[in-house]
Amino acid sequence: METVIPLFDGFTALDAVGPYEVLSRLPDNRVTFVAATVGPVRSDTGALALMADRPFAEVDQGDVLVVPGGPGTRRRVHDEELIGWIRAIDASTTWTTSVCTGAELLGAAGLLDGRSASTHWARTDQLTRWGARPSGQRVTVEGKIVTGAGVSAGIDMALFLVGQMAGQLVAESIQLGIEYDPQPPFRAGSPAAAGPDVEALVRAVTVPDPEG
Amino acid sequence: METVIPLFDGFTALDAVGPYEVLSRLPDNRVTFVAATVGPVRSDTGALALMADRPFAEVDQGDVLVVPGGPGTRRRVHDEELIGWIRAIDASTTWTTSVCTGAELLGAAGLLDGRSASTHWARTDQLTRWGARPSGQRVTVEGKIVTGAGVSAGIDMALFLVGQMAGQLVAESIQLGIEYDPQPPFRAGSPAAAGPDVEALVRAVTVPDPEG
Numbered sequence: 001m002e003t004v005i006p007l008f009d010g011f012t013a014l015d016a017v018g019p020y021e022v023l024s025r026l027p028d029n030r031v032t033f034v035a036a037t038v039g040p041v042r043s044d045t046g047a048l049a050l051m052a053d054r055p056f057a058e059v060d061q062g063d064v065l066v067v068p069g070g071p072g073t074r075r076r077v078h079d080e081e082l083i084g085w086i087r088a089i090d091a092s093t094t095w096t097t098s099v100c101t102g103a104e105l106l107g108a109a110g111l112l113d114g115r116s117a118s119t120h121w122a123r124t125d126q127l128t129r130w131g132a133r134p135s136g137q138r139v140t141v142e143g144k145i146v147t148g149a150g151v152s153a154g155i156d157m158a159l160f161l162v163g164q165m166a167g168q169l170v171a172e173s174i175q176l177g178i179e180y181d182p183q184p185p186f187r188a189g190s191p192a193a194a195g196p197d198v199e200a201l202v203r204a205v206t207v208p209d210p211e212g
Numbered sequence: 213m214e215t216v217i218p219l220f221d222g223f224t225a226l227d228a229v230g231p232y233e234v235l236s237r238l239p240d241n242r243v244t245f246v247a248a249t250v251g252p253v254r255s256d257t258g259a260l261a262l263m264a265d266r267p268f269a270e271v272d273q274g275d276v277l278v279v280p281g282g283p284g285t286r287r288r289v290h291d292e293e294l295i296g297w298i299r300a301i302d303a304s305t306t307w308t309t310s311v312c313t314g315a316e317l318l319g320a321a322g323l324l325d326g327r328s329a330s331t332h333w334a335r336t337d338q339l340t341r342w343g344a345r346p347s348g349q350r351v352t353v354e355g356k357i358v359t360g361a362g363v364s365a366g367i368d369m370a371l372f373l374v375g376q377m378a379g380q381l382v383a384e385s386i387q388l389g390i391e392y393d394p395q396p397p398f399r400a401g402s403p404a405a406a407g408p409d410v411e412a413l414v415r416a417v418t419v420p421d422p423e424g
Contacts, residue, residue, distance in 0.1 A: 014233035014390065017260070021226035021363065024257040031259040040252070040263045045236040047243040048229070051252045051261035100391075121391055138395045150391025151233065152367065160397045172400035173413040178226065179312075179333055179362025181401025182394035183350045185372045188384035189393025201385040 001029040004062035007041040007052050008082060010072020014151050015099040019066045022158035025174045026166055034059045036081060044070045056085045061092035069100030077108040095161055097146040099154035107132055115142040120150035121191055213241040216274035219253040219264050220294060222284020226363050227311040231278045234370035237386045238378055246271050256282045268297045273304035281312030289320040307373055309358040311366035319344055327354040332362035333403055
């Protein structure tokens with residue numbers, strides 16, 4: 001089994017690395033990071049680059065596709081090389097998935113039209129551009145299309161996928177292997193839990209979207 | 213403020229990227245990935261490399277040190293370049309921290325002697341080699357030494373650190389920014405929750421430690 005994860009400048013690292021950490025532990029599953037060219041790809045903060053080990057041109061199928069999000073997706077919805085690659089890979093997948101605003105890239109590829117989908121809570125309105133209905137759920141399953149909410153939701157989504165592909169025992173062993181027993185020191189993971197002051201602070205530091 | 217994260221062959225990617233994702237969002241904090249030489253450093257699975265942007269030789273201080281773990285730590289406890297660097301950086305830090313078996317590297321640097329500490333649940337006995345007392349907690353705070361449990365615990369640990377450094381409002385805004393509202397699809401994040409069958413499966417696939 002082959003899992004492919006595309007990278008592009010301005011992706012959010014945890015969007016990609018959360019699912020990678022879970023899916024790479026699935027026996028007989030090879031995870032490959034792919035980009036326009038082989039080499040380091042900078043994440044949104046500029047402080048971290050992940051290596052892409054294969055170019056889009058050489059990867060034409062995958063059993064699982066995981067598309068990360070991040071501020072970089074705003075421009076990438078117009079990147080026909082990336083969007084065309086996502087569309088082509090989707091033709092071969094058992095599961096086509098996204099984390100955070102990676103859903104906008106699935107949308108741009110025409111894969112969310114008329115479907116429910118998850119994305120980052122602050123970007124739900126963007127999904128409607130592509131005909132999708134924001135579900136507000138942590139993970140949304142629409143046939144083989146599975147979309148996760150913001151950033152950290154990729155871990156939950158990947159554990160769901162492992163459960164589907166290999167059963168609950170394997171999924172639980174991976175959860176235990178990464179000791180995923182979350183104990184956040186604060187209760188602020190959703191706008192409702194965080195309250196309006198925290199939500200306003202996050203919206204204030206979020207770069208405005210030039211495309212609305 | 214400067215946060216430094218050392219990389220070495222065989223580290224576990226999420227150990228490093230979880231805290232990075234939180235700490236890089238702290239205003240006026242620069243996160244730098246450091247290794248013996250600048251360039252890609254392969255994680256434990258072989259499927260992902262993170263770029264080290266600076267060499268140990270050029271980085272001699274940091275406000276926050278985050279040491280990731282992974283199977284690679286087993287040999288690295290004997291790597292005097294890495295261990296000496298950790299010891300030197302610790303002399304300048306406000307917070308010296310580890311995730312997962314990164315605690316063994318803090319131990320090898322002499323920083324856990326007589327202290328409580330967290331590590332991966334399957335490696336707690338190894339901490340006693342360095343005079344530490346395994347706490348069994350998700351995050352253990354001993355003065356400026358903060359250690360997290362396995363892999364995913366680095367996210368919780370980093371949110372704690374942000375709360376200490378910048379206050380609850382900032383920590384909550386980062387938690388909301390990464391939508392850290394964990395909803396694991398299974399309850400298997402600790403040996404107690406997972407049960408003996410799952411624990412046995414994880415122990416069976418864990419590479420035996422040649423050093424006992």
